Amino acid sequence: MRIGELAARAGTTTRTLRYYESRGLLTARRDEHGHRSYDDRDLKLLRQIRTLRDFGFELEETRPFVECLRAGHPEGDSCPASLAVYRRKLAELDELVGELRAVREQVAGQLARAERARDELGAEAQVPGGPEPVCELGGRGR
16 A cells, blocks of 8 residues: 555554654555555554554654564564563553642642631632622622
8 A cells, every 4th residue: 555545544644654764663665666555564553653652652662562563473562672661651650640649639738728718718708700798688799
C-alpha cells in the first residue's frame, strides 16, 4: 500500500509517517516507480506506536516495541526490552499518582479550612457571587 492509504488506515498523517521514517521507527520499501510501499506489518507497527502514544509514552519509548515486532514477534510487548519500558512507565505513573494525591490532600485541606472560616463568619455573611442576604422584612437589601 502507498503512504496515503497507510496513513488513512492507521489514523494518522503522511507527514507523521515521514517523521517516523526519519526517526528510524518506520522503514519504507520503494516500488518500481520510487514510491514508498508498505504492508500490513507496517500497519501493525503503527497501531502499536499509536496505542503507546495514547497511553502517554514518548515516541522514543516506543522503539523497543517496534524492534520487537520487526524481529518477528507476534506482539510488540513480548520482548524483554518492551517489558522494561512498561515497568519504567508504571514507576513514573506511580510517582505521578503519589504527587497528585499529595496535591489533592492540600486542596481538600484548603477547602475544609475555607468552609470552617465561612461557617465561623455566620450564615448572614455575604459570599462573593452568592445570593444576596434577605432582610427580615422579606425584601432584598444590604
